[in-house]
Amino acid sequence: MLKNLKKENIRPCSVDLRLGQIFKLSKTKLIDLEKNKFPKHKEIKLPYILKPGEYILARTIEELSQEKKKYACLLSARSRAFRIGLSVQTNFFGPYYSGQIAFGIKNISENNILLYKGMSIVQIAFFDIKGETIPVKHYFQFGRIL
Amino acid sequence: MSVIGYSELLKEIYGITPESLENEISLLLKSKPNKNKINLLNILVKKERSTISELLRSAGMNNTGGSFKSIKKFFEELVSLKILKKEGVGRRTYYSFKEESNLKKWLS
Numbered sequence: 001m002l003k004n005l006k007k008e009n010i011r012p013c014s015v016d017l018r019l020g021q022i023f024k025l026s027k028t029k030l031i032d033l034e035k036n037k038f039p040k041h042k043e044i045k046l047p048y049i050l051k052p053g054e055y056i057l058a059r060t061i062e063e064l065s066q067e068k069k070k071y072a073c074l075l076s077a078r079s080r081a082f083r084i085g086l087s088v089q090t091n092f093f094g095p096y097y098s099g100q101i102a103f104g105i106k107n108i109s110e111n112n113i114l115l116y117k118g119m120s121i122v123q124i125a126f127f128d129i130k131g132e133t134i135p136v137k138h139y140f141q142f143g144r145i146l
Numbered sequence: 147m148s149v150i151g152y153s154e155l156l157k158e159i160y161g162i163t164p165e166s167l168e169n170e171i172s173l174l175l176k177s178k179p180n181k182n183k184i185n186l187l188n189i190l191v192k193k194e195r196s197t198i199s200e201l202l203r204s205a206g207m208n209n210t211g212g213s214f215k216s217i218k219k220f221f222e223e224l225v226s227l228k229i230l231k232k233e234g235v236g237r238r239t240y241y242s243f244k245e246e247s248n249l250k251k252w253l254s
Binding site: 001002005007010011012013014015069071072125126127128129130 | 147148149150151155156158252
């Protein structure tokens, strides 16, 4: 279900995830999904001070591993994120997804915010699926960003 | 669509239920565990098997006399409660968690 998690991060009906790596997107003239034109990304070392308005991509220490039972998973921000002015761009994971959990972080406050390894700003909830699903051969990641 | 709760999360991630863990912990409580004893179990769970002396040394504790006897008594009780198992190799006695132990899954 989840790899590399800490037991104490299991909540009543969700699991808190920890920040593992962050990536900065390079500036590019134009991003075009149709033509697979994406910005390049470069890993930045943690701890990192996120400046107001700055947007980065992040990856959690935990990984999804849905080998046995299949769930639909919803990644969402923890309330502490918006309280300090972090907007977290999250994602929905289908029942056949196993792998890294990526999300976006933007500093929407007027303050510098320190990001550090192990910081818990997102959580994941698992949902039972009613009815049958269909297998997915592979998950398409736009331009393989992360 | 219903959200998966704590007990189901534990079952899915560790293969244990709070009830089965509670049962094992209540058995463990009969052997009067203390901080040192739990610390040794935490070290043991990370190893495939270990002698009491090795565990005591890893924990930085005295591995002779009273400390040794007290831990030996504790481990023997856990063997009788089917939480631990032991095997003799020559003059040494190795202890390890039983594979099906919920406590093992929880500690590891």
